Amino acid sequence: MVVTRFAPSPTGYLHIGGLRTALLSYLWARRNGGKFILRIEDTDFSRNDEAAALAIVEAFKWVGLEHDGEIEYQSSRLAIYQEYAQKLLDEGKAYKCYMPKEELDALREEQTARKERAKYDNRYRDFTGTPPEGLEAVIRIKAPLEGSITVHDGVKGDVVFNVADILDDFIIARADGTPTYNFVVAVDDALMGVTDVIRGDDHLSNTPKQIVVYEALGFPLPKFFHVPMIHNSEGKKLSKRDGATDVMMYKTMGYTPEALLNFLVRLGWSHGDQEIFSMAEMLELFDPRDINRSASVYNTEKLDWLNSHYLKNMPNEKLCELLEFHGVILVSHDKKEILLDAVKERAKTLVEMATLINEVLVRPLEFDEAALKKGYKEESKAILEAFATALKNSSELHLPSDYHHVMETVVAQLEIGFGKIGQPLRVALLGKLSGPGLDSVMAIIGVEETLARINALLKH
């Protein structure tokens, strides 16, 4: 069975980069009928934020990812970590170190000054004497002193680390007894039966340490897949400073989960020339072994394109539902089908769509200066009046085509081009020169409101 996990530290909202690794882990687990675990890495109590786990779950819910079982909180598993640390102590694979923090810092400073690598000097590695009084010990694991550790990575290939370059007897439990990251990750992944670790490649250099823990504890190694980072336009790791990194921000900006997920899955992964992937297709096609080795730059233009694609192809009923979040309530509107059909092809986001809808539904309070100048000329008045009269004399106006017919008649009568009536009418109805088709707009707001808006412009 394939077991994957997403293991964020609860420092805030769900990050867009986190969502991507979560998605990939989720896809791989589901594709194999396995399990996808959500584990909160909250062993550093000073940095915990209780709301964070909830925020992550909320974001998962929005995009439709679902984890299996209960959320695992590392803070509630401290006894387990202590047990395994003790086991290593008992077996002589770890030891207590009484070196004070200040002394360690001083040592590091010296080493750095000498241009050496900062590392612990193993002074307590084989200590058998009496421990110094009044000092709290940390627990250090005995890391190999020489040789190399190879990470067999499903994305990067075999990555060899020289022990002398990167390792020392690193701390697995702090002086206050709480365990540290590299220790708990290995313990938990092993205990929870995680078979495939899919995570950001910023963790690649941690992996040798975790392998040391796995081996000391006699746990079998999982498969590792270190997926490349998402970069910002400057080519750096995406961070909070880059603006929209909170997944839930995408909801407020009017993106759909389908578009966001589709966008993310195509960063660093592809399937031939295919651009559009439904969740079903992702589940059928995704394989972590196909992930690219290089980082990709996050750019919103493609996201926008995907989002408009999904918007265009969404049933009106669903659109109606989603628009409520953006303050547009259409359930009981009898012309909502015409309205939605008229706006769905011209909006990149739900926010834009909501704006478009309001521009149709709400009588314009003012007329755009430039639009007036360009679209409402001297001759326009008479044309609008003629059109208003024609409207009043028509009956049974319901569909856009009915209104279109009236326009045609007037245009023919006055022997003018469509533009001569379209421009001023557009100014009257919408207050500006762009927007949905006029026949649709009139069908949506009805004859009375159409006449009222024309009147308002004539009196302007």
Place this chain on the structure above:
RNA sequence: GGCUCCAUCAUCUAAUGGUUAGGAUUUCAGAUUUUCAUUCUGGUCAUAGGGGUUCAAAUCCCCUUGGAGUCACCA
């Protein structure tokens, strides 16, 4: 700075060692549309540089350059 990773259009990417280096987004031009948008058609744009190996290199090897990540009693 040490260690590690990475390198195809502006961006996301495709290409059993053999293709006029393909697609998508963006952009530009044209068509459609009373407007805007959509849609359609077409165009511009790439194998970082240098050495090898090979009949043949985007693809394999080496070097250079550039970029990124990471080096805690954070995760």
